[in-house]
Amino acid sequence: MKLEGEQTLMRVFIGESDRWKSQPLHEALVEMLRREGFAGATVIKGIMGFGCHSVTHTDKLLRFSADLPVIVEVVDTPEKIKAIMPRIDDMMSGGMVTLENVHVIRYRKNENSCS
Template sequence: MSEEAMLLRLYTDENARHGDEAVMDLVVRRARRAGLAGATVLRGRAGFGARTAPIHEHHAFGIADNLPVVIEMVDQEAALRAFAHTVADLHHIGLMTLERVETLMPLRRD
């Protein structure tokens, strides 16, 4: 039952905003509207990117936390490449990666 698919990862942080909305919530809602097979938001403990001055990490008592977030989506390559264009207006996405994966269950159940 394995199937070839792709995994799109978007890197951001939990405080990233686009207007009044959290970037991670906006990306997940857009992925749902685009009909992607699925999306998951993963919160990291620490991290940094090429354009971030401070290291994103947990602080005592949660004061000034701004932890890294990775949003993962799995679907067919064409769907993910098209979706990547729909989030190009979100300036707080630090990096997007695309890689081949093998799913062990079908992406969609009809």
């Protein structure tokens, strides 16, 4: 797959405890994106954050450490991102999705291995 030039970066901001059916939402999103043939996705777990309710979630407070912030990032063509947005919206009960234009300089698999 060749993915270079102007593309779209989608970030999905959710909580670690968010679910889709019986599965963690971030896992369900990544699996769905993989099945749909996206170039790749990365899940980033935050150590501190707050959302629309202004409740701070941090790994320092045991009481709030069960719902740390999670970001799912994916870069692909604007058309693929736009087409998948309704499905992502259906899977989310809260959170935020952002889109940015990005310029992909390099996207190639390593000939010796591929993650």
